[in-house]
Amino acid sequence: MLKLYGFPVSNYFNMVKLALLEKDIPFEEVKVYPNQSEEYLEISPMGKVPCLVTDQGPLTETSAILDYIEESQPGVPLYPQQAFARAKVRELIHEMELYIELPARRCFAEVFFGGKVSVETRQEVEAALEKGVACLKRRALFAPYVSGEEFGYADIFFLHSVELANQVSKKLFQKDLLEGMPGASELMERLAQRPLAQKVTADLHAGMEEFAKIRSAK
Template sequence: MLKLYGFDVSNYYNMIKLALALKGIDYEPVMTYPNQTPEYLAISPTGKVPALQTEHGVLVETNVILEYLDEVAPEKPLYPTNPFERAQVKELVKLIELYIELPARRCHTEAFWGVPVDDLTKKEVKRALFNGAQALARAAEFSPYVAGDSLTAADIMLLYTMDLAVPVAKKLFDVDLYEHAPGSKALIAQLKEMPEVQQIEKDKRAAAPAFNAYLKKAFSGK
């Protein structure tokens, strides 16, 4: 059986959880926060989550894991079979991650836990999020899904990216990212109605107190 290392508050971990749920793949969750212990570094070379233990070895990096799952369980595809359309979905996944998720992540500490970020970083993040949302608006179809009429890996990436990027932009910059990517708000609302997504959100809420305690300890250096 597959083993999935990570924790229920992690958006990247939840991307993999949703893909596994949609495909009906059984797995063993292994609750793990990112760490640099020798034991975990032997599993995940960077110490990050998620990490997926397969019968052949371990895979890390969310987009790689999503593509692997599509290869081993193609019955409910997250990527089109047409080579060009498949490449387009991969492109959308990277666009959302590189130009929305990763910039917003630089301000997570201030937006969610009150640990200040310097003004230069915030200026860079504000500009990056504005540009990223507009790029998404140009590249995505939202008819109704990101890449057209079928749910793909790009929708999974968008769901768990906007879940964090939108509040960062609103709280720190008074910017509504949804306004700059028309169609994204309606799609997110649609995705959140899925029972698999609702279960993941329930798991996230249940795990939040332990994660907040973990962060408080990490921020205090004790």
């Protein structure tokens, strides 16, 4: 059986978890936080989560894990079958991650964990988000899902990546990143209401207290 290492407050762990649930693939969750123990570095060389342990060995990096799941496991397809369409979804996923979530992540400490970031960082993040959202507006279809008619990996990234960035934008810049993207807010609401997405979210909330204690102890 597949073993998924990580913790329920990690959005990347939750992306993989939701994909496995949506495809109805049996797996075991192993709670672990990022660490540099020799034991964990044997399967995750950077000590990061998520890590998926398969019969062939361990895999890290979310995009690689999702590709493996799609190519090796049964269940409903979450990538298009045609090569170019599949590549376009991967392109869109990377753009959401690199140009929306990762800039916003620089402000996570202030928005989610009670820290502070500099004025310069805020300004840089706001400008980066503006460019990233402009890119998403050009790429995404919302017809009705992010990349077309079927639910897939682009929607998983949208739910667990863009939504976090939008919380940053709303709190620090008083801007809704989805405003002006027809169908985007409606899709985010529909995705959040999917039964398996709600299960992942419930597990996230249940794990917040423990995660907060670990952060405060550092």
